[in-house]
Amino acid sequence: MATTRSKNIILLTATALLVAAPMLLQMPGEYGGTDDAAKDVIAEHGYEPWFESLWSPPSKEIESLLFCLQAALGAGVLGYVLGYVKGRRGDNK
Amino acid sequence: MHIMEGFLPVAHAVGWTVASAPFVVAGAVRLKKILAEHPEARLTLGAAGAFAFVLSALKMPSVTGSCSHPTGTGLGAMTMGPAVMAVLGSIVLLFQALLLAHGGLTTLGANVFSMAVAGPWIAWGVWKLAGKVGAPAGLAVFLGAFAGDLGTYVVTSVQLALAFPDAVSGFGGAFAKFAGIFALTQIPLAVAEGLLTVVVVNALAARHGKVEVKA
Numbered sequence: 001m002a003t004t005r006s007k008n009i010i011l012l013t014a015t016a017l018l019v020a021a022p023m024l025l026q027m028p029g030e031y032g033g034t035d036d037a038a039k040d041v042i043a044e045h046g047y048e049p050w051f052e053s054l055w056s057p058p059s060k061e062i063e064s065l066l067f068c069l070q071a072a073l074g075a076g077v078l079g080y081v082l083g084y085v086k087g088r089r090g091d092n093k
Numbered sequence: 094m095h096i097m098e099g100f101l102p103v104a105h106a107v108g109w110t111v112a113s114a115p116f117v118v119a120g121a122v123r124l125k126k127i128l129a130e131h132p133e134a135r136l137t138l139g140a141a142g143a144f145a146f147v148l149s150a151l152k153m154p155s156v157t158g159s160c161s162h163p164t165g166t167g168l169g170a171m172t173m174g175p176a177v178m179a180v181l182g183s184i185v186l187l188f189q190a191l192l193l194a195h196g197g198l199t200t201l202g203a204n205v206f207s208m209a210v211a212g213p214w215i216a217w218g219v220w221k222l223a224g225k226v227g228a229p230a231g232l233a234v235f236l237g238a239f240a241g242d243l244g245t246y247v248v249t250s251v252q253l254a255l256a257f258p259d260a261v262s263g264f265g266g267a268f269a270k271f272a273g274i275f276a277l278t279q280i281p282l283a284v285a286e287g288l289l290t291v292v293v294v295n296a297l298a299a300r301h302g303k304v305e306v307k308a
Contacts, residue, residue: 004295004296007231007295008292008295008296011288011289011291011292012288012289012292014288015285015288015289015292018281018284018285018288019153019154019281019285021156021281022154022155022156022158023154025156027156027157027158028158029157029158029159030158030159031154031158031159031160032159032160033152033159033160033161034159034160034161034274034275034278034279035094035095035096035097035161035195037159037274038096038249038253038271038274038275039097039100041253041257041270041271041274042100042253042257045257047100047102047257049097049098049099049100050099050102050103050199051098051099051197051198051199052098052099053098053190053194053197054191054198055191055192055194056194057192057193057194063193063194066192066193067150067152067193068150070146070147070149070150070188070189070193071146071147071150071151073143073146074142074143074144074145074146074147074148074150075143075147076143077139077140077142077143077146078139078140078143078144078147078293080139081136081137081139081140081143081297082140082293082296082297084136085136085297
């Protein structure tokens, strides 16, 4: 498994560098969301949305809380599965 | 790729909902069958759903100076089959529509079509094709996940261009505009998703043995 492990370390490092690249290279931009950018383009058409979200997080803090919750739930389950199958196989190397 | 609540004309909202619904129903039937025949698939299913949950919550910066999120649906498409992802992707999108005001109920059909139907099928197709032409297993997984992620955003661009064609250049001009926002930003993020998907498939396969990693 050593080769898989070292391969995974390389892949994870590459992923981290890729995500950090825009900041490392100091690429200019607002770093806003693309979903909002698309919304602005649609608004230029003079389009009025005909339905509003039933509920919106009242602040950025609460929104980030819920996004964190989503990621945490996913990470927890993913970690559980990886740990479970590792343990079941008795592969502790 | 989330089309915001109310941001699709009624006819388009209804149309995409009608287009997506059969995929979600077929996915649920398929999922039930898989779990009945292979109860141990529950673990892979959990990993696939969890992966999509994590990745679609992470808004990452791109070299275009915008932020966007990966979709995480390629992993499940390759390990559980693309049909099942229609269900898992819909759950993620519903969570975000109801709790995060991200996406929406009126645009759920369109968002399900891009992220939970088109993306997984593209990922699965590219992965199979790469395997057929002799790509190593890891490369095939990478290409599948990359294409599924990017493909989702291309489909979103098509959906918006159909709903809001440019006054002068029509569908083509509008598609170029939306793809310029979505698809360009997405390229590095799709690469990141591809790499992460390979890591998780490696981890599942190395310890599980049951996960089919050959296309």
